[in-house]
Amino acid sequence: MALPKIYTDETAARTHLEGLLWPDGPTCPHCGTVNEATLLKGKSTRPGVYKCRPCQKPFSVTVGTVFERSKIALHMWVYATDLITGAKNGMSAHELHRMLKVTYKTAWFMMHRIRKAMEETNPEPMGGEGQPVQADETYYGNTSKRSKSYKRGMRYKHGVVALVDPSTGKARAKAMRATGENIQDFLFTNVHRSSELHTDVAHLYFQMGQEFAAHKTVAHGSHGTGEFVGKDGQHTNNVENFSSNSNAGCAAPTFTVKSSTYTVT
Numbered sequence: 163m164a165l166p167k168i169y170t171d172e173t174a175a176r177t178h179l180e181g182l183l184w185p186d187g188p189t190c191p192h193c194g195t196v197n198e199a200t201l202l203k204g205k206s207t208r209p210g211v212y213k214c215r216p217c218q219k220p221f222s223v224t225v226g227t228v229f230e231r232s233k234i235a236l237h238m239w240v241y242a243t244d245l246i247t248g249a250k251n252g253m254s255a256h257e258l259h260r261m262l263k264v265t266y267k268t269a270w271f272m273m274h275r276i277r278k279a280m281e282e283t284n285p286e287p288m289g290g291e292g293q294p295v296q297a298d299e300t301y302y303g304n305t306s307k308r309s310k311s312y313k314r315g316m317r318y319k320h321g322v323v324a325l326v327d328p329s330t331g332k333a334r335a336k337a338m339r340a341t342g343e344n345i346q347d348f349l350f351t352n353v354h355r356s357s358e359l360h361t362d363v364a365h366l367y368f369q370m371g372q373e374f375a376a377h378k379t380v381a382h383g384s385h386g387t388g389e390f391v392g393k394d395g396q397h398t399n400n401v402e403n404f405s406s407n408s409n410a411g412c413a414a415p416t417f418t419v420k421s422s423t424y425t426v427t
């Protein structure tokens with residue numbers, strides 16, 4: 163039986179990945195904008211490279227994936243990934259070497275890259291019993307009624323949602339279409355339910371906040387001063403608790419998400 167085209171043809175493999183990773187159209191990994199990119203064409207351009215109109219940066223579906231900057235053809239990666247993830251009892255590098263008809267060394271390398279990527283996409287949730295985790299979101303792009311995307315009916319914002327564990331300084335962030343549902347999915351997969359969720363007073367967190375051991379809100383002070391002010395008296399303790407946690411012997415965690423840097427004070 164002939165192999166499916168996605169395992170034998172580079173373009174078919176790329177289209178397959180684009181469909182999987184970009185269900186709503188090309189998604190810019192730099193700014194999170196969905197479906198506002200132009201496919202670049204020309205002899206000097208690698209296939210599958212898009213240019214984001216809002217941020218003007220180039221990207222392809224392989225940016226940030228295990229397949230990025232590889233000399234191994236994309237359809238080989240897709241085939242290997244499907245073989246490894248589909249093997250019920252695991253797969254050895256020898257088996258992969260025989261199935262893919264590549265050298266043992268290449269098969270071994272691919273197997274390790276794919277396994278590592280699988281571990282990274284399923285990391286342990288942050289926080290834990292009584293541990294605070296702070297969630298915050300930053301929006302990008304023009305969401306005014308005059309903008310092209312708004313006119314096209316895409317009335318959602320593009321943004322980056324960030325999670326910070328103030329006791330360790332560890333952070334996790336994701337660029338996404340910032341709908342309540344997407345933010346909730348990200349929180350539920352990445353934050354342990356026994357954690358205390360700390361957010362600003364944004365309405366979107368109220369419902370999902372109930373799923374955690376506690377949900378505490380802080381109103382952000384003016385930016386740059388690093389002050390957090392509770393919205394009323396009841397919240398003062400929480401805020402103080404949050405501030406003392408982040409100041410207690412732990413440097414302000416800084417982390418980079420693609421092109422943007424965030425500092426939590």
Ligand SMILES: [Zn+2]
Nearest residue numbers: 190193214217
């Ligand atoms: Zn962009």
